[in-house]
Amino acid sequence: MNNLVEQLLPEAIKNLIPYQSARRIGAKGHLYLNANELEQPLATEPSFAPLNRYPDFKPQQLADAYQAFSGTDADCIAVRGADEGIELLVRTFCAPGDDHIIVCPPTYGMYEICATATNVGVHKAALTDSFQLDLATIDQQLPSSKLIFICSPNNPTGNLINLDDIQFLLEHTRQSHIVVVDEAYIEYSEQDSVLPLLDQYPNLVVIRTLSKAFGLAAARVGFVLGHCTVIDALRKLIAPYPIPDPCADIAIAALKPKNTEIMRQGVANLNRIKVSFCEQLIQTGLIEALYPSATNFVLVRFKPNINPFDLLIAQGIVTRNQSHEPALQDCVRITIGSEKSMAEILLALNNKVRDAV
Numbered sequence: 001m002n003n004l005v006e007q008l009l010p011e012a013i014k015n016l017i018p019y020q021s022a023r024r025i026g027a028k029g030h031l032y033l034n035a036n037e038l039e040q041p042l043a044t045e046p047s048f049a050p051l052n053r054y055p056d057f058k059p060q061q062l063a064d065a066y067q068a069f070s071g072t073d074a075d076c077i078a079v080r081g082a083d084e085g086i087e088l089l090v091r092t093f094c095a096p097g098d099d100h101i102i103v104c105p106p107t108y109g110m111y112e113i114c115a116t117a118t119n120v121g122v123h124k125a126a127l128t129d130s131f132q133l134d135l136a137t138i139d140q141q142l143p144s145s146k147l148i149f150i151c152s153p154n155n156p157t158g159n160l161i162n163l164d165d166i167q168f169l170l171e172h173t174r175q176s177h178i179v180v181v182d183e184a185y186i187e188y189s190e191q192d193s194v195l196p197l198l199d200q201y202p203n204l205v206v207i208r209t210l211s212k213a214f215g216l217a218a219a220r221v222g223f224v225l226g227h228c229t230v231i232d233a234l235r236k237l238i239a240p241y242p243i244p245d246p247c248a249d250i251a252i253a254a255l256k257p258k259n260t261e262i263m264r265q266g267v268a269n270l271n272r273i274k275v276s277f278c279e280q281l282i283q284t285g286l287i288e289a290l291y292p293s294a295t296n297f298v299l300v301r302f303k304p305n306i307n308p309f310d311l312l313i314a315q316g317i318v319t320r321n322q323s324h325e326p327a328l329q330d331c332v333r334i335t336i337g338s339e340k341s342m343a344e345i346l347l348a349l350n351n352k353v354r355d356a357v
């Protein structure tokens, strides 16, 4: 595997010596005057101590907690949300102006944005009509690419990508590419994770987050899991102090077994609300297609000329318009909220039906 990372890393990154932050150097003493922090916290009310000190360079305890939760032996690094993981992978493995990533639209927009922002090219292998991988097109785009981003379950379509296809791609690119599987929503469909494949495929990298099922979007905590040589390469470029201490403490508490059980109960409850919402949505008669969802949202295609986004926003209900995507005309993505919120959407839609009669 060393070979693959060696082969993929741009020269500049290969030769880069990471910034030696005070925490990374980590000398032991009784006075710490090495990081230009405020040594004595201010007498504010409330006191902000110990935030006068920089956090750990590498919140290893947090990464260990996630590794224990996920039950994998793969290496793990904590990042500032899955978004930082995506950006870090692009910056680490792709040389600006030379390399490309492959994305499979319609999918999460940040893969393309991170690449474009760093002058890395983007090849697009659109998903098939059933929102699955187009393996033939991906194959054509492999020669000039280094990373392949797959989102499963996919945002905004909500479906899982076939595990067999992902495994085929991993096998096919074992010596040549890193396949990144973004599992931001996997807790809603846990049995379909690619995590068990990490043992078998050192070219697999998995991105996870606490922003969705764990309910910690504002804490900005995510994880990248993969082979130690890949994770070590990411450690070269990660920000000197990636996770604020209060966020790391919250995340460690969220990963305790008692709280992960509560997270699972939350998932079961949300999935129950989702099923009931979908049944009632179909009954409105406004729907052209309702796509299967393994996430905390549903992608809904409305009949033409309904303009669901405008209709709902006029009632103060904000959904995500997807009509800008060529394959998603008349579609909105609706996050599943409480029973009360979903009842409000259904009421707004049923009123529309009544007005039309």
Ligand SMILES: Cc1ncc(COP(=O)(O)O)c(C=O)c1O
Pocket (backbone or CB within 6 Å): 080, 081, 082, 083, 084, 108, 151, 155, 182, 184, 185, 208, 209, 210, 211, 217, 220, 221, 222
């Ligand atoms: C597929 C996917 N990946 C990553 C993210 C970003 O997650 P985070 O909040 O951990 O940065 C999102 C957020 O919506 C997402 O939908």
